[in-house]
Amino acid sequence: MAYTLTDTRRAEYRRTTQRSNERKRLAMVEGLIEPVHPVNVPRFNPNMLMPQLPANGLRALSMFSGGGGLDLGFERAGFAHAASYEILDICGETLLHNRPDWTVHAGEGGDVRNVDWGRYRGQVDLIHGGPPCQPFSVAGHQRGAEDKRNQWPSFIKAVLAIKPRVFVAENVPGLLNPKFKEFVRETIEAPLQGEYTLHRFIMRAEEFGVPQIRKRVFIVGFRNQRDHARFIPPDATHGTDSEDARPLMTVRQALGLPPIGHDGVAPTLRSGFTGPRSCTGVVNSKASMDVWGQLQVWPNGVQSDRLKASLFPPENGHFRMSVQDCALLQGFPVEWTFKGAVYQQLGQIGNSVCPPVAYQVAVSVLKSTQ
Ligand SMILES: C[S@@+](CC[C@H](N)C(=O)[O-])C[C@H]1O[C@@H](n2cnc3c(N)ncnc32)[C@H](O)[C@@H]1O
Incomplete structure (x- = not known):
């Protein structure tokens, strides 16, 4: 729900900010405030949730790459990236800073609306991406297809041009709201009919060892029936009643x-x-x-x-x-x-997909193709 602030509340926030700025000045500039906590040493290592798998020979194309959550999860599951596309320059800088050897298209050249995808035909096995979710987010106005940030058509266009063996799309659960049933049918399912068979499922980050409540929907499309039939969405690893689940x-x-x-x-x-x-x-x-x-x-x-x-x-x-x-x-x-x-x-x-969640999806996809 978007914030609606009363004048009193706004004035209260302004006073808090002013006091906070003053404290920051005292602490940073004059060193007058004692630290209340020592520098923390984390006890959580996300790499333990996503052990690096050997290269699996599958090549991925990343669309709407952002700061690289999906990219990182797929990489740790052994996928190689042919290229990553992202409209914001700063995200491109993040990707290249972490992976200088990746092919990253950012800024104008990373705008997925301008790419001729034909050149990747036969070059990639999987496309992954999270088309911007604000059009469907409960935090926004839920204008769906009418929202100009709706990028689903660009994603579907790339899938149909490249025809990878699999695609993985991620979005906010709002996409599955009955309000968007027609949108999903017309924009996602209809153009893919006869080309891809879909699985849809929701993942909760906390159930995969991430210390945060975060619910996301995944749509995974398979070009061949065998892969589709073998695919099993990831099972929760943490916090369930199952005997194997961890806290x-x-x-x-x-x-x-x-x-x-x-x-x-x-x-x-x-x-x-x-x-x-x-x-x-x-x-x-x-x-x-x-x-x-x-x-x-x-x-x-x-x-x-x-x-x-x-x-x-x-x-x-x-x-x-x-x-x-x-x-x-x-x-x-x-x-x-x-x-x-x-x-x-x-x-x-x-904005990112939690990498351990991305990893689990990547591993499930990998198993379906083996
Ligand atoms: C939900 S975020 C993706 C997060 C990413 N999958 C991750 O796991 O970190 C959506 C991204 O799409 C980017 N984007 C929006 N419009 C775009 C366009 N036309 N071309 C390329 N990227 C775009 C946004 O800048 C944003 O970083």
């Missing part, structure tokens, strides 16, 4: 914070690039603020690194997060770093 990974445990008698998974981190340009908070609803409060973690004024965060305690003494903490709560391993100002890094993190 949920929780926020304080993941970030390496001292016990306070309470711990739990984080609320969904805000999907980035949608708020004010300089927004350095990850709160996505009023309700989630209470959950952060119970965790004694402060989700606003995220800092560029852990040292800065420790030097600038919020008024209530809760733990202030850094970009690295948010990336970890999204399931990015420590060595994957983001380029840009804090709000741009948070934008890439909040």
